[in-house]
Amino acid sequence: MNALKERILREGKNLGNGILKVDNFINHQVDPALMNACGEEFARRFERVGATRILTAEISGIAPALMTGLHMNLPVVYARKTKPITMPDTVYLTVAPSHTKGRLVELIVSPEYLGQGEQVLIIDDFLASGSTIQGLVRLAQAAGSELVGIGALIEKAFEGGRAALEHLNVQIESLACITSMEDNEILFSD
């Protein structure tokens, strides 16, 4: 998606070690119009997968998932990283290693909002190693839901996340696929 790629080239910062800073429009400051366009594009690409619910992880997945939900007219569930007091005693919980935090984080979903008969579309900000998304997949499986697609705003192809998800046999889409961040450059797949 050109609008996203252009924004990454113009305002993204390659901090080295494969870390891409996009705090200017996704991860700390958010551009609602860009997120809306991304949501519209995800809705177009996943139009035919039959999703009944969108699943993401707090925090940075919320904006793209919400805009995708708006255009697909679907509810959005975001996995919590701490269990709030409003959640039932018994929940689905998995742990996933966090790249940016350097430790395991918990991903928690209430059985109230994920269950049998749901067709789940996962939307997140990054597809890097795929570990967060794999955690979301495990939550959907634990709930007895069917996974129907995976979408990420930005894919870091050199971290192998897509390969780790391919056995799931669902449509995987990224709106900006980065193949290299070496030599302080950012290169896209097309």
Added chain:
Amino acid sequence: MNALKERILREGKNLGNGILKVDNFINHQVDPALMNACGEEFARRFERVGATRILTAEISGIAPALMTGLHMNLPVVYARKTKPITMPDTVYLTVAPSHTKGRLVELIVSPEYLGQGEQVLIIDDFLASGSTIQGLVRLAQAAGSELVGIGALIEKAFEGGRAALEHLNVQIESLACITSMEDNEILFSD
């Protein structure tokens, strides 16, 4: 706003001790169409305050702030609760007591996205005691920004947040103002 009030009456749960569970459409599962309508309503009410940026706090403030930003064509900054590695070394940080967590939480904003000359509109999910919003106000003040308005989806009037914010002399709006949650009821101000 009637759509929000009706939703609270239909799906909100009064858990006692002033705790309102709205996990079905705001705090864990989000209804994008409802959030979009709320954002449109905030945009209408704050049309004339001259905001240049919207400020909220992760996590639950992101959805209403994002939709308000979409309708006002403004960037949204969400205060982080932990400092990510992509943030500069020196940041604005304040602490605020969290009702639902029973402890102090940090609210952190990068000086990259909040500074002098900005007119800040704060949007959050709840206005209860006002402590989170007061934390956001302190961040805006520390950055030299001007506060121009405060909006919350749901106000719990019996917790006194509005009174605690009134000395700021800015427009304060809530889309559903709850005056009582006693006897397992939920009563609105009108």
